[in-house]
Amino acid sequence: xxEYIILCGNNFKFIIFGLxxxxxxxxxxxxxxxxxxxxxxxxxxxxILYKLYKxxxxxxxxxxxxxxxxxxxxKNMNNEMRLQIYKRxxxxxxxxxxxxxxxxxxxxxxxxxxxxxxxxxxxxxxxxRSIINIIIxxxxxxxxxxxxxxxxxxxxxxELIISKIYERTYKYLMTGIDELNKKLNELIHxxxxxxxxxxxxxxxxxxxxxxxxxxxxxAKYYYKESYLYGINAFxxxxxxxxxxxxIIIYAKYMLLTKxxxxxxxxxxxxxxxxxxxxxxxxxxTNEYKKPYNRIMDLLKTEEINGGEYIPKKNKIxxxxxxxxxxxxxxxxxxxIFKGFNFEIKANEKxxxxxxxxxxxxxxxxxxxxxxxxxxxxIRINNIDIRExxxxxxxxxxxxxxxxxxxxxxxxxxxxxxGQKSYNIKDVKKAAKLANASEFIEKLKDKYETKIEGTExxxxxxxxxxxxxxxxxxxxxxxxxxxxxxxxxxxxxCEEIVQKTIKKCFTKNKEATMIVIAHRKSALExxxxxxxxxxxxxxxxx
Numbered sequence: 374x375x376e377y378i379i380l381c382g383n384n385f386k387f388i389i390f391g392l393x394x395x396x397x398x399x400x401x402x403x404x405x406x407x408x409x410x411x412x413x414x415x416x417x418x419x420x421i422l423y424k425l426y427k428x429x430x431x432x433x434x435x436x437x438x439x440x441x442x443x444x445x446x447x448k449n450m451n452n453e454m455r456l457q458i459y460k461r462x463x464x465x466x467x468x469x470x471x472x473x474x475x476x477x478x479x480x481x482x483x484x485x486x487x488x489x490x491x492x493x494x495x496x497x498x499x500x501x502r503s504i505i506n507i508i509i510x511x512x513x514x515x516x517x518x519x520x521x522x523x524x525x526x527x528x529x530x531x532e533l534i535i536s537k538i539y540e541r542t543y544k545y546l547m548t549g550i551d552e553l554n555k556k557l558n559e560l561i562h563x564x565x566x567x568x569x570x571x572x573x574x575x576x577x578x579x580x581x582x583x584x585x586x587x588x589x590x591x592a593k594y595y596y597k598e599s600y601l602y603g604i605n606a607f608x609x610x611x612x613x614x615x616x617x618x619x620i621i622i623y624a625k626y627m628l629l630t631k632x633x634x635x636x637x638x639x640x641x642x643x644x645x646x647x648x649x650x651x652x653x654x655x656x657x658t659n660e661y662k663k664p665y666n667r668i669m670d671l672l673k674t675e676e677i678n679g680g681e682y683i684p685k686k687n688k689i690x691x692x693x694x695x696x697x698x699x700x701x702x703x704x705x706x707x708x709i710f711k712g713f714n715f716e717i718k719a720n721e722k723x724x725x726x727x728x729x730x731x732x733x734x735x736x737x738x739x740x741x742x743x744x745x746x747x748x749x750x751i752r753i754n755n756i757d758i759r760e761x762x763x764x765x766x767x768x769x770x771x772x773x774x775x776x777x778x779x780x781x782x783x784x785x786x787x788x789x790x791g792q793k794s795y796n797i798k799d800v801k802k803a804a805k806l807a808n809a810s811e812f813i814e815k816l817k818d819k820y821e822t823k824i825e826g827t828e829x830x831x832x833x834x835x836x837x838x839x840x841x842x843x844x845x846x847x848x849x850x851x852x853x854x855x856x857x858x859x860x861x862x863x864x865x866c867e868e869i870v871q872k873t874i875k876k877c878f879t880k881n882k883e884a885t886m887i888v889i890a891h892r893k894s895a896l897e898x899x900x901x902x903x904x905x906x907x908x909x910x911x912x913x914x
Contacts (some may be wrong), residue, residue: 387449391442392501398435399505401428406642407513410635439498447494454486454668461671466745469674481671485664492661499653506646510639517632517639524623525640528616529647535612536651539605546601550594557587613644680760689769690754691851691885692719693740698749700735708908709735713749715903715910722886724899726913731905733889734775737856740887741772753852771845775857777837784813785820788843799847807843808873812836842873855888 408425458481514522564571564580571580617637624630698713709732717723725733738744739751742758751758758766780787788803789795800820804810816822824832824840832840845853855874874888888899902913 387442387446388497391439391446391498394435394439394442395498395502396505398432398439399502400509401431401435403506403509403513403639403642404428405432406510406638407635410632410638413634414632439502443494443498447490450493451487451490454490455482458482458486458668458671461674465674481667485668488661488664489668492665496653499649503646503650507643510643510646514636514639514643517636518624518629520627521620521624521629521636524620525643528619529643532612532616532644532647533651535608539601543598543601546597547594550591553587553591553594557584557591560584560587613641616644617641681762682756682760683762683765684754689766689851690719691769692754693717693852693885694750694752694755695736695739696750696752698739698751699747700739700744700749701747708747710908713908713910717885717887719754720883720885721901722899723901723903724888724890725903725905725910726890727905732908733905734856736905737772737854737887737889740852740854741770742767768848769851771848771850771853773838773841773845773853773855777834777841779824779832779837779840781824783818783821783823784816784840787824787840788820788847790844792847795847800843803843803847804840806846807839809836809839809843812839839873851884853884853886855886855890857889 405425405428408421408428411421412425462478462481511522511526514525560580560583571577617640620637620640621633624633624636693716695713695715698710699708700710700713701708715736725736727733735744739746740753740758742763753761753766780790782790784804785795785797785800788800797820801810804813804820813819813822842855886899903910904913
């Protein structure tokens with residue numbers, strides 16, 4: 374229950390209102406059967422007709438109110454839960470992102486949140502009204518005939534046992550279908566994604582054969598599922614009829630026929646209510662359990678928020694120290710660094726080179742906080758980076774990655790990304806320093822040009838990268854890192870961006886600058902050159 378309350382959040386008051394409306398609607402709904410039974414038996418008195426009319430009106434009003442409240446609560450909860458989950462997803466440690474695919478992350482937001490919010494609303498709605506219906510119905514059955522009521526209480530567990538047998542049999546027969554569906558989806562995703570390779574090797578028939586074989590195995594499960602469903606449907610459809618016949622025969626044998634019509638109406642309502650409970654339980658077990666567990670596991674994880682330290686002068690001395698750093702990626706058996714030590718003095722302009730996969734970008738990502746070390750300490754200005762206020766520290770570091778990340782925003786908003794407000798003069802200054810102002814000024818809407826669709830495709834790799842550099846410089850950072858910033862560019866664009874980086878190195882004298890590359894051209898950009906080899910770093914002469 375505590376977990377449900379956590380997920381409900383601010384929606385709990387609406388749940389209380391919905392429950393109250395549901396209880397009232399259920400109360401009058403049950404009494405509808407009572408008065409309907411009396412009318413069927415021939416009691417058309419004004420009193421009974423008035424009571425039936427009154428109960429029907431109250432049932433309609435409060436059922437509608439319950440539906441409206443729970444619908445609003447469900448949509449509102451979906452929105453609030455999405456906010457919670459999105460915040461959690463943004464504040465996880467690096468291992469979480471390594472072991473969780475983009476598809477799964479999107480499922481958290483789009484699929485799991487929707488399923489869980491629907492589940493909670495449906496569960497609370499159905500459970501509350503069902504319990505009230507059962508209690509009141511059993512009470513009315515007892516008033517009509519306590520002997521028949523006892524007999525009914527013996528019949529009901531039989532239906533529950535049959536439902537349990539069906540549930541366990543279904544689980545047993547369908548074991549393995551999830552794995553097959555996963556295998557099928559992987560095959561489809563892999564072949565569609567790499568369709569050019571499929572066609573170049575002419576292996577369409579091979580792919581079709583694999584797809585056919587997996588589908589053939591899945592079809593066997595569908596056959597078993599359909600067969601089992603048919604048996605269960607036959608039993609569930611006929612069992613209430615058989616039970617009703619048994620009750621009638623028993624009532625006649627025991628001379629308990631007085632009020633039998635009303636009793637049967639109540640009994641049919643009771644059976645339907647129990648079926649609703651069983652169905653929602655099965656749905657929760659089969660469809661909702663996994664998304665619910667994933668959501669709860671995510672909400673229980675510890676958020677990575679950093680410390681609270683902010684220097685008094687609101688500045689840092691940008692010296693960086695790596696002390697006994699151990700690091701390996703989650704899915705890798707080997708360490709990139711083991712007992713790694715390295716120091717970058719304040720305001721140094723250095724380059725780090727080395728072969729692909731040696732750990733150059735790992736150093737950059739450790740400084741920025743994209744990944745975290747398994748062991749050891751990284752200090753900036755002799756302070757452990759985990760002690761700094763995370764947001765404040767990130768505002769002092771400019772990071773330009775290999776891939777030019779451009780958002781569906783205006784150029785100005787891209788350059789000032791993450792800042793709630795900005796001065797357009799500062800945007801233009803950063804663009805000029807990044808050698809981006811010339812091509813931006815030629816665009817129709819200049820800095821207000823929205824980068825999407827044709828505008829995005831018309832930008833060259835060098836232009837996108839210069840916007841990324843301007844974004845890093847916009848913060849007037851005290852530490853600037855260029856992480857393989859030219860490796861994905863053609864020679865012409867690379868030369869332009871190299872000049873831009875060199876310009877940044879020359880202009881920003883009170884900043885520590887790091888350029889990471891595997892090409893020798895990095896040698897021209899820095900005062901010191903370091904090379905990483907076998908997890909060790911050495912200065913090059």
